[in-house]
Amino acid sequence: MTDPPGPARRATILHADLDAFYAAVEQRDDPRLRHRPVAVGGGVVLAASYEAKWRGVRTAMSGREARALCPGLVVVPPRFGAYLEASRAVFDLFHRTTPQVQGVSIDEAFLDVGGLHRIDVPPAAIAARLRAQVRDEVGLPITVGVARTPFLAKVASRVAKPDGLMVVPPDDEEAFLHPLPVELLWGVGEVTARRLHGYGLVTAGDVAALPQQVLVGLLGPAAGHHLFAVVHGRTPERVVTGRARGSIGAQRAIGRGPHDDAFVRAALLGLVDRVGRRLRAAHRTARTVVLRLRFADYTRATRSRSFAHGTASSEELAATAAHLLDEASALVRDRGLTLVGVALTNLASDAVVQPTLDLAAAGRGGLDAAVDAVADRFGTRAVTRASLLRPGEGIAAPLLPDDLA
Incomplete structure (x- = not known):
């Protein structure tokens, strides 16, 4: 991450991620649920509002365990039709912003706004406008990360949650990334995080200090090469559009x-x-x-x-x-x-x-x-x-x- 700044190193990738999507739709549609801990599901929690997450409720947790952690939890059945309708409305706003949209799931996407630099406001302002549009037109909170690569934009949105906006300038990528716990790195799950912790590796900076072959020896070829690329900012810089859904x-x-x-x-x-x-x-x-x-x-x-x-x-x-x-x-x-x-x-x-x-x-x-x-x-x-x-x-x-x- 020491290349000189230039057109190829502009922060033009947005990662837009709806916050606690299923639960947010329920709170939007039923004013009685707003600012209350809400879980969508029943026997198993499919989604939880941030009010519930802050009390320890997590996705895939049993309903009984969730209620024990959060006695005031309101459990509502899922309404998948409502979630699909809300997703379509948000993705319409994404496509109104730029034709370069890569959907990741029903509630998140990458947007490449690099081609708009002559006809629109800077990427950070585009991200702020998009958040306001989603709030005003669809009634949902959304977090947006802005960075040079999809990976960094994804991490930025994770750090900024909930209902936030974070921009990672290309010259500050190491300062942003290296202090973060390894759990926030995209592609590092619970098993990999535990393994890294077992070797005393707690932050992205700890991992970045190791030679690539050491990481390969610790995690195997695929995970080792991927994590080395991640902590050194060498992940792909383009969003992928036009890919048929699998x-x-x-x-x-x-x-x-x-x-x-x-x-x-x-x-x-x-x-x-x-x-x-x-x-x-x-x-x-x-x-x-x-x-x-x-x-x-x-x-x-x-x-x-x-x-x-x-x-x-x-x-x-x-x-x-x-x-x-x-x-x-x-x-x-x-x-x-x-x-x-x-x-x-x-x-x-x-x-x-x-x-x-x-x-x-x-x-x-x-x-x-x-x-x-x-x-x-x-x-x-x-x-x-x-x-x-x-x-x-x-x-x-x-x-x-x-x-x-």
Whole structure:
């Protein structure tokens, strides 16, 4: 990080990260939850507001443990439709800011504003304006880090949270990075951090003082080379745009069981319906269905199955997901299921589809299109599987007598 300053060393990368996203949406939509500790989930915490985080509540913690740490915790069920709508509104603002947007997840992205230097304000001012737009137009807090590389921008946003803005000038990168604890470095998880601590390495500066081969010897080739590049500012300087999405998924925390088999199956099929709509809205097909399970002891398991050709049919996707769940039934019974998820991978464009010949399948595509159209016009809860309805929900109508049918 000793190169002379110049055009290539300007801080023009923004990392924009919504704060406690799911919980913030709940606090935005329900004024009674504002400034209170909120957890989204139930049996397992999917997200926590900062008021809850400051009391020790963390994602993936059991609801019982979270309530013990924070007696005043308000637990609300997830509303994934609301989160997706909020994400779309925020990403619209990202794309209004610059065409160079690299989405990382539903609630964060990198923005390259280097090409705007002749037609817009400086990057720090762009970041401040973006934060104000997200607050005013979407009603959510967002933290933005500004730096020369995506990695440094990501670390800057971590340091600035919550609801902050931090700029790392190229000449001050070492002064910013080296005092930070290794846990804040992007790519250093709990296991790597513990290993580094075991060798007395606490800060990024401690790591930067070691030769590259020593780090390789401590952590292995991949992690050692990566961490050496990280602490010396040698990570890629460009955001990656135009990359096709690799998967579409959704998950649902269902709390600690035991759970009825029909309940788990209904939860899974509801997720399949959701990701199927997203798949078709993106004009994609999927060739692989992945079932994801998490158990009461926090262990995980996955099962997957691939088709000979890509499909966007909810019927095919649901049948495959249900079959995978049946295959994992012994694990579900023995270890106590707390979360179920489904992902569609091996995605491709639906411009050319090679369907499997099935003479009895006429009209199924029309059914999917009709259900999608109703969901688009009236909301995703307008049409749902009857097995997902609780007692008293939906519309009950008496069957006509045989002579009037």
